[in-house]
Amino acid sequence: MPSTDTHQVFAYGSNMDLTDLKRWMLEHLNTEPTVYSWETALLKDYTLGWNYRSLARGAGAANAIACPNKTLPGLILSVDGATFEAIDQKEGHPHRYSRGSAPLQVEPTNNKTTAAWVYRVTPALLQDHSVWPTDAYLNLIKRAAQEHSFPSWYLEELNTTPTLAGS
Numbered sequence: 001m002p003s004t005d006t007h008q009v010f011a012y013g014s015n016m017d018l019t020d021l022k023r024w025m026l027e028h029l030n031t032e033p034t035v036y037s038w039e040t041a042l043l044k045d046y047t048l049g050w051n052y053r054s055l056a057r058g059a060g061a062a063n064a065i066a067c068p069n070k071t072l073p074g075l076i077l078s079v080d081g082a083t084f085e086a087i088d089q090k091e092g093h094p095h096r097y098s099r100g101s102a103p104l105q106v107e108p109t110n111n112k113t114t115a116a117w118v119y120r121v122t123p124a125l126l127q128d129h130s131v132w133p134t135d136a137y138l139n140l141i142k143r144a145a146q147e148h149s150f151p152s153w154y155l156e157e158l159n160t161t162p163t164l165a166g167s
Helices: 018-029 081-091 135-147 152-159
Strands: 007-011 035-049 063-079 104-108 114-118
Touching: 007 081, 018 035, 018 081, 035 114, 063 081, 063 104, 063 114, 135 152
Parallel strands: 007 114
Antiparallel strands: 007 063, 035 063, 035 104, 104 114
């Protein structure tokens, strides 16, 4: 049963792949994530962007970019306080990705709007050109999107995203 330190995080990149999140936490913190639940959701007026170069990934990493009339599918992860702090560390909050000072409104598939933390690349690290991901990183996102039955238009968008040659 979730404790009072439950946090809602909107995952749209590699954090949607709970196996990858577990791998990162075991490698860096010697602990596993506590994810109480997850559900598909939409972040309105945002789109998936590739304008950040991740040093850890050696290529592009996903970013939620404000974009009127667009929608970014993802997962709302309900996590404990320790996992929330671990995600902060993984995302480099507040220096690389920042979750800001307040959660954003997201729409779970049950259509009941809720608030969740959304990590976005800090302005100082944004690139003015596309920084494509590796095949391995994009495949994490594709696998999670397929597993959670994301909309077909989004799966097609992921399938047509360029990747670094030979990655």
